[in-house]
Amino acid sequence: MQLYTKRGDFGNTNLIGGRTVSKDSTRVDSYGTIDELNSLVGYIVSQIGAEDAMIKNELVKLQHDLFDCGTDLSTPHGVREYKVQKDLVDWIEERIDQYAEEALAIEKFIIPGGDPVAGLLHMARTVTRRSERIIVALSKETTVNPVVAIFINRLSDYFFALARVINHRHGVEEPFYERGGVVFHPDLKKEALPKTKYDD
Incomplete structure (x- = not known):
């Protein structure tokens, strides 16, 4: 199998459906990210051990x-039916809710770190946020599958929740940001809380 085609040597690539676009277009940036x-998830x-086999399978x-x-x-809008549907959003929300219940409640922002997998x-969470920003930019240029945008928004929360669970299960103390006050109030209803950078 020959891996190179030479069709992209001049900075263009083909979308599903045959349309040619520049490799530096927002659309290519979106699916490239x-x-x-x-690749990062892979x-x-x-790096996940046998003790976390269920998480590995989930990833x-x-x-x-x-x-x-x-x-x-x-895939330009209308070329064919989109693959990502609402059931995927339902699935990831269920996983986020379950992981959020497992880890201990926190009151401060967390410095990324702890267990190496966490x-x-x-890192996956921040790449997801960058991906989301590019998808938002693309949606201002053309029609995209809105469910993808919702799923990617949830996905950053998923990685945050899962990182906390990994630290919790492995007995690793999470590093907190110590230069700010209390930002999370676990005993209050969510709608009563001040907005934080993790709420988007």
């Missing part, structure tokens, strides 16, 4: 979901 995130999977499933997101972002999950 999803690919970057997928590395995280390689492998997520890699397939990210591939679907990339496919939808590389640190990598925080």
